[in-house]
Amino acid sequence: MTSQNSFWSFTKKCFTFGIIALTISDRYASVMPVRGLSMSPTLNPVNNSFMGLPCDDYILVEKFCLQKYQFSHGDVIVFLSPRNHKEKHVKRIIGLPGDWLRLSSSYDAVKVPEGHCWVEGDNSALSLDSRFFGPIPLGLAQGRVSHILWPPRRIGLVEKVLPQGRLSSF
Numbered sequence: 001m002t003s004q005n006s007f008w009s010f011t012k013k014c015f016t017f018g019i020i021a022l023t024i025s026d027r028y029a030s031v032m033p034v035r036g037l038s039m040s041p042t043l044n045p046v047n048n049s050f051m052g053l054p055c056d057d058y059i060l061v062e063k064f065c066l067q068k069y070q071f072s073h074g075d076v077i078v079f080l081s082p083r084n085h086k087e088k089h090v091k092r093i094i095g096l097p098g099d100w101l102r103l104s105s106s107y108d109a110v111k112v113p114e115g116h117c118w119v120e121g122d123n124s125a126l127s128l129d130s131r132f133f134g135p136i137p138l139g140l141a142q143g144r145v146s147h148i149l150w151p152p153r154r155i156g157l158v159e160k161v162l163p164q165g166r167l168s169s170f
Contacts, residue, residue, distance in 0.1 A: 029062050031149060032078065034090050038121035038128070042076065042158065043090065043148070058150035059090070059158070061143035069138045071096065071117065073167075074160030076145040079119070082133045090145060091119035091129050094166055097138075101166055105131070115139070122161075 033056040034043045043057045061078050081087040095101045095118035112118050116135035121127025145158045
């Protein structure tokens with residue numbers, strides 16, 4: 001009888017912990033790995049290794065910004081792919097609703113529509129971003145990347161950086 005009570009007590013504690021962890025992950029913050037080189041050198045720089053083995057950066061994604069879509073130029077965000085909602089992408093916000101942007105590959109300019117943002121990877125040669133997808137609906141945003149948590153030698157804030165000369169005042 002005692003082992004059954006202790007098992008039931010342990011099960012309730014695990015279930016409670018799981019519900020609390022799920023709530024925190026869903027509403028406040030989560031940790032996720034970054035795969036690929038599209039955000040290099042900010043995330044996953046080419047020389048990134050831990051004890052001689054290549055490793056992915058693990059990032060902290062804060063979700064308070066989602067309450068009123070409080071994003072700013074230069075923020076690195078996580079969003080669901082417009083082509084496949086099972087994929088998550090990590091890119092930098094270049095343009096917000098109403099902005100006019102000069103495309104880096106041409107002399108064209110594009111206006112970011114209301115409710116959307118323009119995102120690009122820091123490593124443009126290896127990035128599928130708004131130059132491929134077009135403007136991203138803000139509703140696909142999953143959160144803002146605030147810190148690198150792993151590997152230990154890269155722990156720190158993720159800086160806001162905006163490429164110079166991209167925003168236009170048409």
